Amino acid sequence: MAFRKVDGVFWTDPKVRDLSETARYLFLYCITCPSAHSSGLYYNPFPMICYETGIKEKELSKAIGSLHEAQMVTCGSLSGVVFVRNMLKFQQPNVNEKKHIEKHLHTIQDKELLSMFLNTYPEYAEGFDKAYLTLAEGLGKVIRTKTETERDTKTETDTKENQKIKPKLLHFGISGKVKMEQKNHDKLVSLYGLKLVTDKIEAFEASDHITKKKDHYLTINLWCKKDFDDSGKGKTKSMVWDKELGKRVLR
Numbered sequence: 541m542a543f544r545k546v547d548g549v550f551w552t553d554p555k556v557r558d559l560s561e562t563a564r565y566l567f568l569y570c571i572t573c574p575s576a577h578s579s580g581l582y583y584n585p586f587p588m589i590c591y592e593t594g595i596k597e598k599e600l601s602k603a604i605g606s607l608h609e610a611q612m613v614t615c616g617s618l619s620g621v622v623f624v625r626n627m628l629k630f631q632q633p634n635v636n637e638k639k640h641i642e643k644h645l646h647t648i649q650d651k652e653l654l655s656m657f658l659n660t661y662p663e664y665a666e667g668f669d670k671a672y673l674t675l676a677e678g679l680g681k682v683i684r685t686k687t688e689t690e691r692d693t694k695t696e697t698d699t700k701e702n703q704k705i706k707p708k709l710l711h712f713g714i715s716g717k718v719k720m721e722q723k724n725h726d727k728l729v730s731l732y733g734l735k736l737v738t739d740k741i742e743a744f745e746a747s748d749h750i751t752k753k754k755d756h757y758l759t760i761n762l763w764c765k766k767d768f769d770d771s772g773k774g775k776t777k778s779m780v781w782d783k784e785l786g787k788r789v790l791r
Contacts, residue, residue, distance in 0.1 A: 583620055
């Protein structure tokens with residue numbers, strides 16, 4: 541089994557201390573597991589990680605997401621390749637170990653993570669096509685974990701659900717300053733009659749209340765209701781045909 545160094549500052553590193561207990565355990569595993577390579581870039585698929593750590597798949601995805609956001613560990617969920625970004629810095633490889641690392645890098649199938657490694661450690665770029673150093677997928681594309689995808693999907697769904705479709709407001713009155721939905725205007729007319737509603741809209745439009753009241757429909761309704769009740773018409777109103785509206789209304 542390969543020997544790998546774990547610096548004592550591991551336990552005092554602010555990034556490590558900010559991790560959850562599961563994420564911190566997973567990070568230590570990524571450095572010391574049987575599959576780990578001194579380069580920090582190695583193959584270790586999720587099922588194996590679950591088996592060796594005992595972490596359940598859902599918790600594992602969340603922990604990996606935390607490590608990815610902290611730019612400590614990046615995992616290719618499809619390729620099964622893991623990249624512990626700063627691992628090589630603490631290994632201090634000798635000449636022979638460097639040759640072994642160079643040979644190992646050519647076995648990595650995940651081009652994005654290999655490109656990320658070569659940009660982190662350009663001294664190992666010799667022998668690789670220059671395209672790896674400018675690979676847009678590796679540098680510009682975020683390698684997403686299952687947790688990130690689920691979180692973004694949930695956020696998008698919540699946003700759509702919470703978005704309120706603004707109702708279309710029509711303009712009423714002499715200068716069109718009174719705004720309300722057509723259905724609300726129709727409701728007022730059916731309850732109080734066109735003349736009273738029109739009078740109240742014009743009165744409201746000319747008053748100082750127009751700049752203070754946000755819901756014009758509620759205000760007009762209150763004004764109409766007060767006058768309608770005070771006049772006693774509320775007891776005698778009946779349905780009549782309105783030629784202008786082309787329907788029966790209460791008057």
